[in-house]
Amino acid sequence: MLDPVQLDLWLYPALTLVAALTGVVDAIAGGGGLLMMPILLTTGLPPHVVLGTNKIQSSFGTGMAAWRYHRAGLFSFRQSAPTAIVVFMGALAGSLTIQQISADALKLVVPVLLIGVALYTIFSPSMSDAERHGHLGERGYMPVGASIGFYDGFFGPGAGQFFATTLVALRGLGLTRATGLTKFINVSSNIASVIVFTIGGQAMWVLGLCMGAGAMTGAWIGSHYATRFGARLIRPLLVTCSIGLTARLIWGWFAG
Structure with missing residues (x-):
């Protein structure tokens, strides 16, 4: 479990503090990678190692958030387990795929989808805590969850927003309940990615565990x-x- 790349020691506590901040944001609305990914890239780590290490710390943060939401009675582990398993398989496939090809094409598509999420959140009256009749049940949502899981394992930015928005729009969940369930199924996609990146030797576990402690604190x-x-x-x-994640992705694309 030794880190494949050596970093200056001061970066460990510094990145742990950043992870605590991203943990707060991620537990509420997702998008913690908006802050964490570019900061990790500035350390000079290879992009795939950044992805793998970020998934480690994110797993701890989303795990803590999921536990807190579960304790608040917002979802059931047993009832939601089938969806989580399907999402896990999707993310596993996505993480294996990204090892082979570039995700550059998604940099054009994802900003459009995120703008759609922002507009839906602003203008849709369903984005509240009121429960509504859903268009899809647990089983009907599974292909949607698997697709987002694949995307999360393959590329990742905005996956939390996509989970939450589709749970509200398609399953009729209230926004807070959808956010809680999002964290649970997001844990499964993160764990799948961690497994693949670790086997591929593209994850820094010591750094990831330090950041994970910060992410758990922020998620709480x-x-x-x-x-x-x-x-x-x-x-x-x-x-x-x-909107922030959209702007960063567009900026990153044109900046090369």
């Missing part, structure tokens, strides 16, 4: 405020993260 704080304030907090932050 973020999920506390999300369950307390609900859609009043989640909705504006979801819009902000979606």
Whole structure:
């Protein structure tokens, strides 16, 4: 479990603090990678190692958030397990695929999807904590979840927003409940990616565990405020993260 790349020691506590901040954001609205990924890339780590290490810390953060949302009674582990398994398989396939090809093409598609998420969140009356009749049940949602899981393993930015938005739009969940369930199924996609990247020797476990401690702390704080304030907090932050992530992806594309 030794790290394949050596970093200056001061980067470990510094990145742990960043992970705590991203953990807060990610637990509420997703999009923590908006902050973490570019910072990790500035350390000079290879892109695939950055992806693998980020998945380690994200697994701990989403795991803590999922546990907090579960304790608040927002979802059931047993009832949601089949969807989580399907998402795991999708992410496993996505992570294996990204080892072979570049994700550059998605840099053009994803900003369009994220803009759609932001617009839907702003203008749709369903993006509240009110439960509505869903168009899809648990089984009907599985192909959607698997597709987002594949995307999360393959590329990743915005996956949390895609999970939350589709759970509201297609399954009729309230926004806070959808956010809680998002964290649970997002844990499964993160774990699948961690397995693949670790086997490929493209994950820094010591750094990932340090950052994971920070992410867990941030996720505990973020999920506390999300369950307390609900859609009043989640909705504006979801819009902000979606627009911010869109801007960063577009900037990164044109900046080369």
